[in-house]
Amino acid sequence: MKLDLSSEQERNHVSFRLFAKEHIASHAASHDREQRVPSKVVEAIAAAGYLGSFLPAEFGGRGFDMISYGLLHEELGKACSSIRCLLTVHDMVALAIQRWGSEWQRAKWLPRLTRGETIGAFAVTEPSAGSDVNGIETTAECSSERYVLNGTKKWITFGQIADLFLVLAKLGGKATTFLVERGTPGFEITRVSGMLGMRGAMLAQLTFKDCRVPKENLVAREGFGLSSVIFTALGLGRYTIAWGSVAIAQACVDACLRYASTRKQFKVPLREHQLIQKMISEMISNTNAARLLCYQAGYLKDTNDPGEIMATFVAKYFASTIAMKAATDAVQIHGANGCSSDYPVERYLRDAKIMEIIEGSSQIQEIMISKFAFQEFERQLLEEEIHTEVAVSA
Numbered sequence: 001m002k003l004d005l006s007s008e009q010e011r012n013h014v015s016f017r018l019f020a021k022e023h024i025a026s027h028a029a030s031h032d033r034e035q036r037v038p039s040k041v042v043e044a045i046a047a048a049g050y051l052g053s054f055l056p057a058e059f060g061g062r063g064f065d066m067i068s069y070g071l072l073h074e075e076l077g078k079a080c081s082s083i084r085c086l087l088t089v090h091d092m093v094a095l096a097i098q099r100w101g102s103e104w105q106r107a108k109w110l111p112r113l114t115r116g117e118t119i120g121a122f123a124v125t126e127p128s129a130g131s132d133v134n135g136i137e138t139t140a141e142c143s144s145e146r147y148v149l150n151g152t153k154k155w156i157t158f159g160q161i162a163d164l165f166l167v168l169a170k171l172g173g174k175a176t177t178f179l180v181e182r183g184t185p186g187f188e189i190t191r192v193s194g195m196l197g198m199r200g201a202m203l204a205q206l207t208f209k210d211c212r213v214p215k216e217n218l219v220a221r222e223g224f225g226l227s228s229v230i231f232t233a234l235g236l237g238r239y240t241i242a243w244g245s246v247a248i249a250q251a252c253v254d255a256c257l258r259y260a261s262t263r264k265q266f267k268v269p270l271r272e273h274q275l276i277q278k279m280i281s282e283m284i285s286n287t288n289a290a291r292l293l294c295y296q297a298g299y300l301k302d303t304n305d306p307g308e309i310m311a312t313f314v315a316k317y318f319a320s321t322i323a324m325k326a327a328t329d330a331v332q333i334h335g336a337n338g339c340s341s342d343y344p345v346e347r348y349l350r351d352a353k354i355m356e357i358i359e360g361s362s363q364i365q366e367i368m369i370s371k372f373a374f375q376e377f378e379r380q381l382l383e384e385e386i387h388t389e390v391a392v393s394a
Contacts, residue, residue: 013068024083028079036160045083049061049062061114065302070240074246077243078251088236089237091120092120092122092234096233097109105179119161119163123167123180123206124168125153126138143212146215147217148210148213159206165179175227177220177230178219197353238316239312245323246291248351249290249322249327252326255334279332286322293311293315293319297315310369323352330349
């Protein structure tokens with residue numbers, strides 16, 4: 001089977017690469033060092049139509065198919081993983097509103113999100129609840145006119161600059177989602193710094209103290225927060241992290257090819273050493289394999305195939321794992337230089353580790369892949385039994 005991008009996808013891919021080179025790549029080190037992304041970069045991304053880019057034109061989006069959308073994440077991710085994270089969390093909010101928001105919420109927020117007038121952030125993780133989403137402690141109570149939120153969210157990507165937060169809380173013990181705007185009374189945002197990787201992602205801690213949220217900011221119905229709204233958003237998030245992991249792995253390949261071509265040891269370039277060749281060949285093979293898994297997941301998403309859920313789990317798991325290996329080998333190939341901020345591979349290593357944790361850790365992916373595999377196995381057994389019974393009765 002030959003995989004060919006359509007002419008439109010090819011054009012998009014070229015545009016993404018040129019944009020990343022012009023607006024992002026040369027500033028990635030400063031984003032990491034300063035632990036922030038300048039507003040002009042976010043404005044450039046919005047002006048290019050890359051925020052909420054999968055949304056239809058009626059909401060201001062560009063209607064990107066999932067393959068084009070994945071390629072966008074790869075090209076921006078190769079330039080700067082922190083910048084790419086903005087697209088993930090912002091678009092998770094946009095998708096949740098598109099799929100589960102009211103007509104009023106879609107009309108109000110989606111055009112603002114695609115224009116970049118409003119920046120979205122995904123607020124689920126708490127100090128005591130990460131992979132165990134059911135363990136969240138943030139609560140919501142219903143009054144006559146509003147919902148009142150109390151609790152804390154932590155590690156919220158781009159929470160420092162976001163204007164609109166998709167917040168998961170427990171209402172009467174049931175997981176429920178709300179849209180909370182920056183500046184709402186009782187809502188405080190505190191900067192989080194000193195992270196291992198994705199240092200430009202401007203993380204924040206959110207504190208809700210009798211935060212009064214208008215009733216019209218409820219997303220979907222009460223109790224539908226986890227099974228519907230958050231599940232939908234996380235599906236998109238896992239897909240983008242898979243592509244972002246491919247981006248890091250490819251960046252490692254490119255960096256090692258450059259370095260091994262110029263650096264000499266024992267009077268010959270590193271590229272002539274067989275063990276270096278082995279490491280780079282594995283890096284290339286794994287990166288290509290991960291990209292193909294992402295293509296498959298994207299295709300299944302575009303065709304509304306139910307298999308896209310399993311395919312996305314596999315793509316995220318494999319891609320994040322090989323990104324970490326590629327980054328580790330890249331640092332090894334660079335030697336002491338690989339431990340210095342003068343070379344980007346040390347940043348790739350730190351960023352790659354984050355990819356194994358966010359939007360579901362590698363261990364959670366393993367559990368879910370196994371779970372889906374056994375469910376499919378049992379379904380096939382049942383089908384075989386039915387077919388056998390039909391054949392016997394005939």
